[in-house]
Amino acid sequence: MKRAIVLGAGMVGKTIAEDLTGDFEVTVADVREDALSRVRGAETVCRDLSSPDEVKRVVASHDIVIGALSSHLGYQTLRAVVEAGKPCCDISFMEQDPEDLSDLAKERDVTVVMDCGVSPGISNLFAGWAAVQMETCERLSIMVGGIPEVRTWPFEYKAPYSPMDVFEIYTRPARIVREAEVVVVEALSDPELVDIEGVGTLEAFNTDGLRSLIRTLDVPEMAEKTLRYPGHAELMRVFRETGLFSTEKISVEGVEISPLSLTAALLLPKWKLEEGEPEITVLDLVAEGVEGGERVRHRWLLVDRYDDASQTTSMARSTGFPAAIMTRMIADGRFASPGVHPPEVPGAVPGLLDEMVDGLHARGVRFERRRDVIP
Amino acid sequence: MKRAIVLGAGMVGKTIAEDLTGDFEVTVADVREDALSRVRGAETVCRDLSSPDEVKRVVASHDIVIGALSSHLGYQTLRAVVEAGKPCCDISFMEQDPEDLSDLAKERDVTVVMDCGVSPGISNLFAGWAAVQMETCERLSIMVGGIPEVRTWPFEYKAPYSPMDVFEIYTRPARIVREAEVVVVEALSDPELVDIEGVGTLEAFNTDGLRSLIRTLDVPEMAEKTLRYPGHAELMRVFRETGLFSTEKISVEGVEISPLSLTAALLLPKWKLEEGEPEITVLDLVAEGVEGGERVRHRWLLVDRYDDASQTTSMARSTGFPAAIMTRMIADGRFASPGVHPPEVPGAVPGLLDEMVDGLHARGVRFERRRDVIP
Numbered sequence: 001m002k003r004a005i006v007l008g009a010g011m012v013g014k015t016i017a018e019d020l021t022g023d024f025e026v027t028v029a030d031v032r033e034d035a036l037s038r039v040r041g042a043e044t045v046c047r048d049l050s051s052p053d054e055v056k057r058v059v060a061s062h063d064i065v066i067g068a069l070s071s072h073l074g075y076q077t078l079r080a081v082v083e084a085g086k087p088c089c090d091i092s093f094m095e096q097d098p099e100d101l102s103d104l105a106k107e108r109d110v111t112v113v114m115d116c117g118v119s120p121g122i123s124n125l126f127a128g129w130a131a132v133q134m135e136t137c138e139r140l141s142i143m144v145g146g147i148p149e150v151r152t153w154p155f156e157y158k159a160p161y162s163p164m165d166v167f168e169i170y171t172r173p174a175r176i177v178r179e180a181e182v183v184v185v186e187a188l189s190d191p192e193l194v195d196i197e198g199v200g201t202l203e204a205f206n207t208d209g210l211r212s213l214i215r216t217l218d219v220p221e222m223a224e225k226t227l228r229y230p231g232h233a234e235l236m237r238v239f240r241e242t243g244l245f246s247t248e249k250i251s252v253e254g255v256e257i258s259p260l261s262l263t264a265a266l267l268l269p270k271w272k273l274e275e276g277e278p279e280i281t282v283l284d285l286v287a288e289g290v291e292g293g294e295r296v297r298h299r300w301l302l303v304d305r306y307d308d309a310s311q312t313t314s315m316a317r318s319t320g321f322p323a324a325i326m327t328r329m330i331a332d333g334r335f336a337s338p339g340v341h342p343p344e345v346p347g348a349v350p351g352l353l354d355e356m357v358d359g360l361h362a363r364g365v366r367f368e369r370r371r372d373v374i375p
Numbered sequence: 376m377k378r379a380i381v382l383g384a385g386m387v388g389k390t391i392a393e394d395l396t397g398d399f400e401v402t403v404a405d406v407r408e409d410a411l412s413r414v415r416g417a418e419t420v421c422r423d424l425s426s427p428d429e430v431k432r433v434v435a436s437h438d439i440v441i442g443a444l445s446s447h448l449g450y451q452t453l454r455a456v457v458e459a460g461k462p463c464c465d466i467s468f469m470e471q472d473p474e475d476l477s478d479l480a481k482e483r484d485v486t487v488v489m490d491c492g493v494s495p496g497i498s499n500l501f502a503g504w505a506a507v508q509m510e511t512c513e514r515l516s517i518m519v520g521g522i523p524e525v526r527t528w529p530f531e532y533k534a535p536y537s538p539m540d541v542f543e544i545y546t547r548p549a550r551i552v553r554e555a556e557v558v559v560v561e562a563l564s565d566p567e568l569v570d571i572e573g574v575g576t577l578e579a580f581n582t583d584g585l586r587s588l589i590r591t592l593d594v595p596e597m598a599e600k601t602l603r604y605p606g607h608a609e610l611m612r613v614f615r616e617t618g619l620f621s622t623e624k625i626s627v628e629g630v631e632i633s634p635l636s637l638t639a640a641l642l643l644p645k646w647k648l649e650e651g652e653p654e655i656t657v658l659d660l661v662a663e664g665v666e667g668g669e670r671v672r673h674r675w676l677l678v679d680r681y682d683d684a685s686q687t688t689s690m691a692r693s694t695g696f697p698a699a700i701m702t703r704m705i706a707d708g709r710f711a712s713p714g715v716h717p718p719e720v721p722g723a724v725p726g727l728l729d730e731m732v733d734g735l736h737a738r739g740v741r742f743e744r745r746r747d748v749i750p
Contacts, residue, residue, distance in 0.1 A: 153616075154612070154613040154616055154617075235613060237529070238529040238610060238613075241528075241529055242529075242638075242641050242642065242645070243641040244619075244641065250637075250640060250641075252632060252636050252637050252640045253632070253633075253636050255630040255631075255632060256630075257627060257628070257630060257632055257637065258628075259637060259641060261627050261628050262625075262627050262632065262634060262637050263617075265625060265627045266617050266618040266619065266625075266634060267617065270617070
């Protein structure tokens with residue numbers, strides 16, 4: 001049995017690890033003892049993964065690595081894994097471009113699939129499929145978000161993963177494609193209301209989620225937006241405008257402090273999902289273009305909810321399962337291509353998209369697929 | 376010529392000082408050299424007035440004192456002035472009850488009028504007059520606020536006096552009177568939209584401005600509300616809920632910090648009125664009751680704007696001139712009553728209310744007065 005190691009024992013890392021047990025000998029590494037204690041069926045090791053050398057040491061005795069750390073550790077960790085010569089499936093929302101490590105990965109002869117969650121992740125597979133399926137794909141819209149089922153004033157939001165990554169999403173400039181040009185817009189911009197069946201009216205706003213699709217697809221109109229309950233984005237714009245998300249230290253009463261660190265300290269407890277608190281993950285992907293000579297619209301809609309039986313959030317399920325399925329594809333060589341690849345690359349390998357979708361369905365993560373002819 | 380000393384060289388203190396020159400030998404004391412340098416026609420002395428002993432020393436050679444410091448220094452300063460045996464007219468919005476110093480003032484045989492600005496201040500005079508004028512006063516509503524003429528996202532607000540005092544207004548629990556009982560409600564609560572002629576639609580919310588009126592008037596329904604552009608109060612409620620107005624220190628990245636001090640550091644530059652920036656002060660006071668056997672509604676409306684000629688904000692004018700006029704009444708003995716009194720007490724002295732209103736009109740601060748029979 002092959003040995004897999006999951007770096008990060010957060011909700012997503014735990015979900016991946018538990019999915020892999022049975023098929024792999026699984027180890028989970030994290031510095032947080034309490035997070036490790038919640039993992040079932042896998043070996044756990046307490047390690048400070050903020051040190052790349054520690055990462056190299058801990059992955060050495062394993063056949064494949066799954067990166068599930070928060071965004072600020074993502075890049076340095078992936079580099080350490082590649083330098084250690086280990087194949088990897090990664091889901092951290094790192095700011096840097098993981099493909100910068102592709103030459104190094106080729107040199108070390110290791111296959112890496114990056115951004116392998118829900119979006120980026122599954123959305124890339126669908127987008128890649130749509131771009132190939134249609135003669136011309138004219139427009140691609142990806143909307144994704146994790147929200148609590150119960151809305152509470154004032155934020156109507158809880159963070160299904162690290163709130164620091166949420167602040168990152170709200171501040172990182174967003175690259176979108178308009179009239180075939182890459183345009184950089186502010187995060188939280190261009191809010192629009194969207195009705196999602198069974199969930200209600202949400203608000204979508206620009207965030208930097210297109211990432212690799214900007215380079216791999218030739219679609220003249222592309223945007224990724226984050227979904228929240230209406231009004232949340234406006235509050236976040238006000239917080240950003242006030243300076244509360246700034247990481248530049250300022251001097252206050254004789255101490256130096258970054259406003260974001262105080263904002264985080266205040267919001268973390270307020271944005272924490274309670275144990276068993278129901279939450280929802282929505283992914284709404286639309287691709288429009290010409291197919292078989294007619295104008296069509298493909299739509300994939302995921303509305304996934306907290307799973308009571310396994311006590312797993314929909315965000316952990318919809319982010320963790322794609323990574324767990326992809327890990328198997330890399331480990332058994334169905335996807336073997338030295339380098340660092342976005343998910344649309346394995347998605348283009350015949351059979352792998354269907355297998356991914358079937359695997360997700362088998363785990364209860366179900367997509368509704370529609371194809372409409374546009375009149 | 377009598378010697379008057381103004382404590383505090385802010386916009387209001389400066390306005391009071393300049394109004395008094397000619398009738399008094401005026402000195403202005405403050406720790407801020409730059410604030411002192413803007414005062415015209417008065418002697419200035421640089422003193423740290425956060426020390427009560429320093430206050431006693433600096434007032435010693437003067438006949439009357441005007442307190443125009445920010446709220447957190449108000450009470451200790453007034454006590455020092457009374458202990459020094461000096462009559463005083465005060466406008467600081469102190470949290471403590473200045474009337475606690477009344478016995479001490481009687482002992483030292485000095486007359487003090489507190490809360491002598493626009494509201495509390497002029498509003499107390501009108502409210503006291505209305506309560507005496509009517510057989511029964513059933514309802515008293517005071518709405519007051521200072522706002523910039525130009526509204527800028529997201530706060531649509533600039534602070535015409537110390538922003539720290541604005542935060543104080545937004546957090547101090549508000550005492551109002553309902554069905555003849557004193558009720559404590561949250562600041563920023565019970566928002567309602569109000570149309571002010573020539574200004575537009577504003578939003579009024581509970582703040583703790585009734586103060587002495589709760590005790591001195593026998594009116595079963597009384598509330599004081601602060602006026603801002605609509606939406607501002609909601610943002611402030613969100614900030615308060617987030618903990619951004621909390622003065623309790625929390626530990627962030629190894630340093631202890633009060634969230635309010637960081638919030639203030641971020642908002643102070645954003646809420647600063649530019650030199651010459653037009654702003655508006657609105658006071659809308661309504662008293663309803665029975666007069667001459669019929670139900671009537673009295674209304675006083677002040678809409679005062681930045682004065683280009685004197686480069687004085689409406690807030691400084693409408694707050695400073697009442698204090699300057701009252702200072703003359705105390706200094707020449709027209710109001711002489713040892714103790715600490717709210718403005719409604721001198722206002723009940725025959726002739727003084729009319730003189731106050733005439734004095735304000737002469738300085739361009741004009742009230743529109745209406746009396747309507749309620750059908």
